[in-house]
Amino acid sequence: MATIDVNGKSFEVDEEGYLINLGEWNEAIAERFAGDDNTQLTPNHWEVITFLREYYNDYQIAPAVRVLTKAIGKKLGPEKGNSKYLYELFPYGPAKQACRYAGLPKPTGCI
Amino acid sequence: MLHTVNKSPFERNTLKTCLAHAKPGSAVLLIEDGVYAALSGTAHSDMVTQAMAQVSVYALGPDLDARGVANRVLNGIKVVDYAGFVDLAIEHPATQSWL
Amino acid sequence: MSDAGGVVKKFMFVNRKAPYGTVYALESLEVVLISAAFDQDVSLAFLDDGVYELTKGQSTKGLEMKNFSPTYRALEGYDIEKLYVARESLEERGLSEDDLLVDVQVVSCAEMADLMAEQDVVLSF
Structure with missing residues (x-):
C-alpha cells in the first residue's frame, strides 16, 4: 500500500492516490494533494471541498459530476453550479480531483 | 415476460413471490434448485399446479437429471434443455431472474 | 445517452434481500447509481426482505460494515425518483411507510x- 507523508505523519492511499481512511483527512492533506498537482487552493476550492465532505457525511457516497454540479447550484447559486466554473477550479475533473482532495473515495459511476 | 427461479421452494419464498407477480400468459422456467418445485407429491405441488392455469411452467432437464428427480415431474410442466432455455429467452421480450 | 438521440429504456431494479446478510442490496444500489449516468428510465422495487433495505435507524458501527442506508436518500439527486414498495411485504413485517427513510410509493401485488410487466429490462437482486 502506498503512503504519503504530511506533517510527519504517514497516510495510506490507493493506487490512484485516494485516501484509504476517510476519518484521517485533514486540511493539510488536501493542501498536499493540491500541491502535488501544482494547484494553489483558494477559498473557492475550499468551498467545493467542504461541500463534498458534507455531501459524503449525509449520503455516504461521493457524488457523480452531474449530481455534484446540480447540488452545488442549489446550495451556492447558478454561477457556481455549472461545469465551466467547476472545471476551472478542478481541471482534472471536479468529481475526481475535488473528491480526492476532500479525502473521499472515487465517485461511484465514474468511469 | 420469462421468469426464471433458481431457489428451492423449501428454502426460499422466491417461487411464491414470482408466481404472485407473473402476469397471465407469461412463462416460468425452474432452474438449478428451483426444479424441486417441479415435482409431484410435495408441499408445493398444489401451488405450482394452480399457477399453471395462468402461466406456462417449464423445468430445465439437466438440472432435474443432476438431482435424480426427472421421473417425478408434475403433469403439465414442460421439460426443456439448454437450447429450449435459449428459445424461451428469445420468445419473450424480457427476462426476470428471481433469486 | 438521450443527448445523442439514443433509445431510453425502462429499467427496473428488483430488491428482495435484506441488507448486510448478503452483498446483494449494496451491489444493487451501486449498479443503480452507475445506471443513472446513462439517462435511462430507472425505477426500483422493494419486496420481501428487500423492504428492510429502506428502514430507518440502521447503524453498523458494531459490524465494521458501511451503513449504506443514507445513500437511498441521495437517489433523488440522481433523478431516480420511482421507488415502489410492496404493501404486503411491509405488512408482513409489521412496518409502515413511516418506518422508511425515503419517500416511496406503496403498491399492491x-x-x-x-x-x-411494462419494463424493457428487469434486474434482480
Missing part, C-alpha cells in the same frame, strides 16, 4: 406485477 397487482400494481407491482403491472409495473414489472
